[in-house]
Amino acid sequence: MRNILKIFILFALALINISCEDAFQPKEEFKERYVLYSVIEKDNFYWGEQYSVRIFRSYDVDGYDPNTNNIDPTIQGAEVTYIHNNQNYAMEQDTIIRQDTSRYRGPIYSYRTKDFFRISPKEKAKIIAKLPNGTILTAETVLPNDLNIEYSYDFPRGLTSHINTSTFGKQWTVFWDNGEQAHLFFPRLRIFYQKYENETWNNYYIDVPSTYSSGKPVYVSYTFDTKISYDFSALDQTMRDISGNDTAKSNYKVVNAMLEIRDYNEPLSKYFSSINGSLDAFSVRLDETVYSNVSGGLGVFGSFIKNQRELQVDLAYIKSFGYVH
16 A cells, blocks of 8 residues: 555645646646655554655656656755654655666665654654755644444354355345544455465465456455445355365465454545545546645645454365365
């Protein structure tokens, strides 16, 4: 997800120079603007993390293709402060080796906290960035609350489709609530397994689709809804897909399953929606305003929580496919 989120800011930069006021004049007079981008991720499996910020300047190009620019728009030398629990922490400039040098050749520049921090649900964080030219960018974010997750069926012996569907239905539904509105959720159900090959057990995983349509799996990538359902038939098919046409079923060992629901706070949800909600495979709307919560510039300072629940898989269910546990 982090790599995907970093791509969003590049799209925002491209939109800076686009105007929809005149269908025949897609570019307006260039004005340099500044973009700050930072996302706090809270993972319940880790004590704390370092937080990073990236800052860019807008740029102009000859013509209408922003990809023709090969000068890195990243701003270096800024004074960036991270504020949490009334404590100020200076962020230091950091560099990462750039893997893709087809466009920009130097390292990737960012600003990172020196220490590891643990931020709790509903706590506020603030960023103040003073640029070398004196421009000041500020932004605040509040971490989402932990989700209250419930199930339509609590599997007493682990995840399985071997239940009374006439009583409990043909779907397993997950419900959640955090008492907040306008949040975007990214749900995922994943089965972890091992395969014996080359005299060792190697680790793999497979995602469970919510259903099948015309024989093809359907995955819910994100939703504003507060529930998701998985067909038991889709769970069965996923278990079969672990080994596929391999007849040596005992070479597969099902370990467990993991339910994950990523909860984007309101600024991050609005930002994601503003750059994705109006896109399709063939066109880009030019009348869409990219959401920003950065004072003095553009961009977003958002946060999200990875709500994870480990699920055991029923042993009899595993053995019914010929797998081991």
